[in-house]
Amino acid sequence: MTLAELLQGSVHEVAAGLVGWTLLVDGVGGRIVEVEAYDEDDPASHAYRGANARNGSMFGPPGHLYVYRSYGIHWCANVVCERPGHGAGVLLRALQPTHGLDRMRDRRRVADDRLLCSGPGRLTQALGLSGADDGADLSRPPFAVLPPSAPSVVERTPRIGISRAVEQPWRYVEVGTSWSSRRRRAA
DNA sequence: CTTTCGATGATCT
DNA sequence: GATCATCGAAAGG
Numbered sequence: 109m110t111l112a113e114l115l116q117g118s119v120h121e122v123a124a125g126l127v128g129w130t131l132l133v134d135g136v137g138g139r140i141v142e143v144e145a146y147d148e149d150d151p152a153s154h155a156y157r158g159a160n161a162r163n164g165s166m167f168g169p170p171g172h173l174y175v176y177r178s179y180g181i182h183w184c185a186n187v188v189c190e191r192p193g194h195g196a197g198v199l200l201r202a203l204q205p206t207h208g209l210d211r212m213r214d215r216r217r218v219a220d221d222r223l224l225c226s227g228p229g230r231l232t233q234a235l236g237l238s239g240a241d242d243g244a245d246l247s248r249p250p251f252a253v254l255p256p257s258a259p260s261v262v263e264r265t266p267r268i269g270i271s272r273a274v275e276q277p278w279r280y281v282e283v284g285t286s287w288s289s290r291r292r293r294a295a
Numbered sequence: 296c297t298t299t300c301g302a303t304g305a306t307c308t
Numbered sequence: 309g310a311t312c313a314t315c316g317a318a319a320g321g
Contacts, residue, residue: 145321152313153307178313178314179302179315182315230314269314299317299318299320300319302315304314306312
């Protein structure tokens, strides 16, 4: 399976399928363990009300990045999906760091490696992503997206930090990971 | 341990 | 003027 082949599917197939892949930026990154799907006709999606100056890359070619500023402070990154005439993407929420740990620690300055990439804003900071990367093609350097060696077990939960369509289970997390943005609550 | 709240800027109403 | 796909420090229990 190549990234281009995975991107042929629906936003939800792409989101679930991306879990376990490795994302690298200039050789720095890790395994994708948590994402969220933002589909067309999704009130929580930035693309819901059509294209604007911020979300334009969501309406561009699949396999590119949509990077936006969040709460005026952080950057968040999506993988753009193929939805002709609409905008859709998969928000990258957490990685299990595997490559370039030293560079990530330099950028993040946190005591615990668990905090390097466990959140959409943390992830972009660790990888050095910013608005300059909005629209960038993930199939070309300095980016690399590598398939997993074995399939992951993925669970669906409601998405985090939104106020519309809050009950849709469109967050995809690798079962058993300790690198997601939220630890599983005790039962 | 949990909850609250400020930062900060683009977009929406 | 309000909201927001967030984070981290501070305050409370």
